[in-house]
Amino acid sequence: MAKNIQSLERAAAMLRLLAGGERRLGLSDIASSLGLAKGTAHGILRTLAHEGFVEQDPASGRYQLGAELLRLGNSYLDVHELRARALVWTDDLARSSGESVYLGVLHQRGVLIIHHVFRPDDSRQVLEVGAMQPLHSSALGKVLSAYDPVAHSEVVETDFKSFTPRTVTGLQDFESVLDLTRARGWAADVEETWEGVASVAAPIQDRRRMPVGAVGITGAVERVCTGDGQLRPELIAAVRDCARSVSRDLGASRF
């Protein structure tokens, strides 16, 4: 078995020490508890403080756990929290666009639909919460692949199945689609996943600009696109407004 890295073991022991019992400890307490020379202990603490894992109280000089640890532990955004925050904005997007709205997050190698607002007409529609969409061809999937490195690493492992003649199936071509998505801030799917159906989607980001999901509209290509096959600009604007509003809502009350 390979030898473990001693300074990391010592850093871990310090964090455990600060997490239990007395929360604030001075340098000499920490050094003596762990049987370290003061200079050694100080070097490790300084590095941990630099990374935000411990903080030094300016008045007493004592050390305590840092905010970054809390952030690491809480960084996972609950998908139901995301839905609750997005509810008002997605309703409004459905109203203003006249199309159905989907909110998706990365799940395994696809997009999991966590919220769906019906198209505001009187037609019968079925709630699609829990359904999956492909990462490489749907607008939601392209947004996630473009902004979330984890999604990107998943999508390149998929087989880029062709759903319609317009599905992009080459990795090289797909990467340029993602470049375009990042440059414009939104992604489109015009009959690449379903014949006759077009979508546009934009990223939802939290306070640290981490991509937590994507929101988009989906509808008949005749309504979503203009005569010459371009997406209607007012729909793109409405989707991006919605994504920004949800992102702002997440940022405002996180920590």
Add this chain to the structure above:
Amino acid sequence: MTTDAHTTGPFIAAIDQGTTSSRCIVFDKDGRIVAVDQKEHEQIFPKPGWVEHDAAEIWTNVQEVVAGAIEKAGITSADVKAIGITNQRETTLLWDKNTGEPVHNALVWQDTRTDALCRELGRNVGQDRFRRETGLPLASYFAGPKARWLIDNVEGLRERAEAGDILFGTMDSWVIWNLTGGVNGGVHVTDVTNASRTMLMNLHTMAWDEKILSSMKLPAAMLPEIRSSAEVYGHAKGGVLDGVPVASALGDQQAALFGQTCFSEGEAKSTYGTGTFMLMNTGDKPVNSYNGLLTTVGYQIGDQKPVYALEGSIAVTGSLVQWMRDQMGLIKSAAEIETLASSVEDNGGAYFVPAFSGLFAPYWRSDARGVITGLTRYVTKAHIARAVLEATAWQTREITDAMTKDSGVELAALKVDGGMTSNNLLMQTISDFTDAPVVRPMVAETTCLGAAYAAGLAVGFWSSTDELRANWRRAAEWTPRMDADQREREYKSWLKAVERSMGWLDENTGEE
């Protein structure tokens, strides 16, 4: 929210004078929200069980949110065709008509100081002494006994009230009187829905009941005129909406019924917040309840016949999820209850009856307290989370059952609104347990929308309830997926659990 290019005037402004805040929302002709402004007011707790509001602060806030919403919308009074009012129900105020000053803080609906007075008013008959006339049991929520408490406890008030110097009102009356000029000719009115929560109005005649007034020893001189829910009461005097007709008033739950366009007999809405309120339209006749529901006025449009409703409430729904978060620490945010509950397939045999302050409709047992039953070593916190959501769904089922028994009408579909409608698992469970479709509308703000609709009808902005219905948009729908055998089996277990919550308090100790 702000204006966008898709919205053009004219508009209706709705004021929602609620329990914790006052809001103003501007709506366009499609019923879409154009602008919102909101301001919270202080909750005053002078003693345990007492809850008051400073009515002067509320009126200041109302003026501010109206100005705020109009500014955010980027419009002027010329673009606003009418003002609608909706309000926290039953909260009671007396004020001096010459100075416009409240004689005391408003007594909030949650305030229980009139408990003893209500028992006394029941005499040998008990809680149901005025039920035939008013549709309500003698309980501390309602306005009449609160007014009596003020008359008895504010020095010299009875004399001033009898001399005609004092005005009584729920918050609709207070807001309308001030909006229309206050001491300078303000109109003193209330609508049939708010009047139906005073215990002073006769449901059959829609007039103040003189016998009840004399039983409660209340001077008739201080009462507002009872009007319909949708008509022009007067015009705003001063402020940013100077000259705009004030054209609707509806208690908040009735406004939600209206906003959900439940205009036909048998249509029902349920608002899932801290607690839950369900109202069912029973058409033009008041239906007596033999199953623990309240009979109340749903709405009245102008000189049309009044429409009645049955009402059932669940005391603890959203607050149970908050309790799981704050007291139990099992979740970090309310939305996480769904994540935890979804991690298991079922409740693992556990049932949670949240009778924290007794059981409400249809049982009305104050000796009940909360229980979790069916525990085995198999049960995890995820099963308990599921039992928490199921508790809200089973209580919804109990109220819909009671409504069906009382009205003879089967529930066709349940229209839902309120914060808990973002919980998908809960909505699916309600559909499963009630065996009815559950439908969420696209505008979540049904309370303000209802007030706006009523005001818009009164001034001809909308032509008819049919036009309003056409505005209604389905945002989501959940349909039952549970088989009947399983539903009935689990319902039996729930009823057994409810049984076990009863009789926890000994009779002689009474209320805590």
